[in-house]
Amino acid sequence: MTDKNKLKILVVEDDPDMMEQMKIYLESEDYEVVAASTQKEAEPLIKPGAFNAAVLDLMMENPDSGFVLSHKIKKMDQGLPVIIVTSVTKETGFYFDKARDPKAWIKADAIIHKELRFEQLKAELKRLLGAGERHA
Amino acid sequence: MPDPLPVHPLDVLIVDDEAGMRAGAARSLEGFSVALPDFNETVTFAVRSASTGEEALAQLKAKSPDILLLDYKLPDMTGIDVLAAAPGAGDFLTIMITAFASLEVAVTATKRGAFDFLAKPFTPEELRATISKAARSIYLHRKARKLEEEKRQVRFEFISVLAHELKSPLAAVEGYMHLMKERMKGPELESYDSMIERSVTRIGGMRKLVMDLLDLTRLESGKKKRTLETVDLAKAAALAAEGVAAMAEAKKVAVELKVPAGLSMTADAGEVDMILSNLLTNAVKYNREGGRAALELERSGGAIALRCSDTGIGMTEEELGRLFGEFVRMKNEHTRNIDGSGLGLSILKKVVKLYGGDVKVRSRYGEGTVFELTLKDAPVPAAVEPVH
Numbered sequence: 001m002t003d004k005n006k007l008k009i010l011v012v013e014d015d016p017d018m019m020e021q022m023k024i025y026l027e028s029e030d031y032e033v034v035a036a037s038t039q040k041e042a043e044p045l046i047k048p049g050a051f052n053a054a055v056l057d058l059m060m061e062n063p064d065s066g067f068v069l070s071h072k073i074k075k076m077d078q079g080l081p082v083i084i085v086t087s088v089t090k091e092t093g094f095y096f097d098k099a100r101d102p103k104a105w106i107k108a109d110a111i112i113h114k115e116l117r118f119e120q121l122k123a124e125l126k127r128l129l130g131a132g133e134r135h136a
Numbered sequence: 137m138p139d140p141l142p143v144h145p146l147d148v149l150i151v152d153d154e155a156g157m158r159a160g161a162a163r164s165l166e167g168f169s170v171a172l173p174d175f176n177e178t179v180t181f182a183v184r185s186a187s188t189g190e191e192a193l194a195q196l197k198a199k200s201p202d203i204l205l206l207d208y209k210l211p212d213m214t215g216i217d218v219l220a221a222a223p224g225a226g227d228f229l230t231i232m233i234t235a236f237a238s239l240e241v242a243v244t245a246t247k248r249g250a251f252d253f254l255a256k257p258f259t260p261e262e263l264r265a266t267i268s269k270a271a272r273s274i275y276l277h278r279k280a281r282k283l284e285e286e287k288r289q290v291r292f293e294f295i296s297v298l299a300h301e302l303k304s305p306l307a308a309v310e311g312y313m314h315l316m317k318e319r320m321k322g323p324e325l326e327s328y329d330s331m332i333e334r335s336v337t338r339i340g341g342m343r344k345l346v347m348d349l350l351d352l353t354r355l356e357s358g359k360k361k362r363t364l365e366t367v368d369l370a371k372a373a374a375l376a377a378e379g380v381a382a383m384a385e386a387k388k389v390a391v392e393l394k395v396p397a398g399l400s401m402t403a404d405a406g407e408v409d410m411i412l413s414n415l416l417t418n419a420v421k422y423n424r425e426g427g428r429a430a431l432e433l434e435r436s437g438g439a440i441a442l443r444c445s446d447t448g449i450g451m452t453e454e455e456l457g458r459l460f461g462e463f464v465r466m467k468n469e470h471t472r473n474i475d476g477s478g479l480g481l482s483i484l485k486k487v488v489k490l491y492g493g494d495v496k497v498r499s500r501y502g503e504g505t506v507f508e509l510t511l512k513d514a515p516v517p518a519a520v521e522p523v524h
Contacts, residue, residue, distance in 0.1 A: 015304060015307075015308060016334075017308035017311065017312070017334050017338060018307065018308060018311065020334070021308075021311040021312065021315060024315055024320055024321070025315075025320070028320060118314075
């Protein structure tokens with residue numbers, strides 16, 4: 001059952017507990033969550049206009065699954081806000097700051113650390129979704 | 137004709153106040169080369185020189201040589217003083233040149249890190265022999281240092297992944313705690329049962345990881361206490377099967393044991409259990425509902441042949457290639473809800489090695505996996521013959 005008034009968020013996360021928690025929090029904020037637990041499972045779900053935002057785990061079946069997914073999402077639906085959730089520390093050398101190099105191949109609108117308080121996720125979603133109201 | 141080895145020049149600094157000595161040494165080493173096939177290189181020598189201690193120190197400061205040929209008796213100081221004041225001591229290899237073979241000089245110079253001695257006067261052949269020895273030593277040291285560096289790197293990676301594996305369950309449990317604290321599911325206690333159950337499961341997984349890690353550390357350090365005795369393998373297999381019985385029942389996997397009565401081997405009972413339990417656990421865990429897991433043991437030649445097969449989810453070629461890595465857990469749609477530390481097979485391989493065996497795996501995706509290994513009886517320390 002799809003509620004037309006709810007904002008739809010694609011959540012891709014391979015840890016079943018993190019997924020469960022994300023769902024509880026996001027649903028309590030009145031978002032509709034579409035869950036996928038692997039990059040492979042998520043890919044066929046990505047269609048233009050299917051979601052209002054995507055929250056992706058970085059390391060799933062591959063260490064860079066989240067980046068690859070993000071790249072694919074942005075190719076199909078450039079305006080879709082993407083948040084990458086990671087426990088990888090910044091020392092890895094991944095280039096996270098889009099503003100400094102708009103051509104950076106890693107296309108994500110926000111990167112949050114996995115020990116995130118869900119308030120942070122909520123705030124990011126509000127910021128990104130508030131900027132330009134989009135409806136699926 | 138084999139290909140000529142790549143040539144690498146070593147930097148030699150000769151320090152002597154006699155011009156004839158400096159020129160002679162340079163001439164002796166000009167065009168001289170040492171083949172080091174073990175290191176896949178040929179070394180040649182580029183010689184520079186200094187005539188006083190001060191000059192030598194200036195040159196050492198400017199650029200550290202590979203080899204230092206150092207006269208003991210210099211006009212402004214002794215060779216020992218040069219070594220004491222030299223920057224980056226230990227970066228180069230020192231050969232002391234001395235006119236009078238004095239034991240005292242030899243001892244002090246060795247303390248200061250001199251590698252070898254040349255007594256004046258020496259022939260070009262003697263110089264070349266000493267220099268060849270030094271070149272070989274330099275390469276041995278470099279190789280040792282490289283190995284050490286690689287070991288450090290592996291260690292570092294291991295710790296990074298370990299931290300990640302420990303952080304994931306912590307984050308999950310912490311998350312549930314926050315949800316409970318905020319009463320996200322309302323006032324009814326029952327609404328939180330699944331969160332509590334999942335927290336307990338994740339903490340259990342963490343405990344298993346820590347226990348496996350301790351096993352692995354003990355095995356690697358060789359500090360594991362072993363009690364070698366005659367182990368009844370039929371009993372050991374039954375014990376391992378008992379350990380997986382609950383999980384097998386839940387998954388409706390039939391566990392079959394084929395062990396001839398009375399089959400035994402000399403081993404540590406704990407280690408045998410590690411091997412059998414590990415194999416059976418995987419065979420049940422990565423099985424399909426209603427599948428079979430079989431463990432067969434028999435004596436074959438001087439060893440025990442062990443076979444553990446399942447009708448499980450199997451692995452692709454690519455997954456098979458990664459199987460024995462530490463913390464490697466196959467992530468796909470079939471394994472999503474299967475817990476594990478990712479250390480089990482690393483441990484298995486190390487234990488099996490203690491019995492002179494190797495682990496072979498065959499697998500077909502969607503059909504099942506077969507582990508085959510041989511275990512030799514552990515050598516029992518020979519009883520000491522009483523002396524008469």
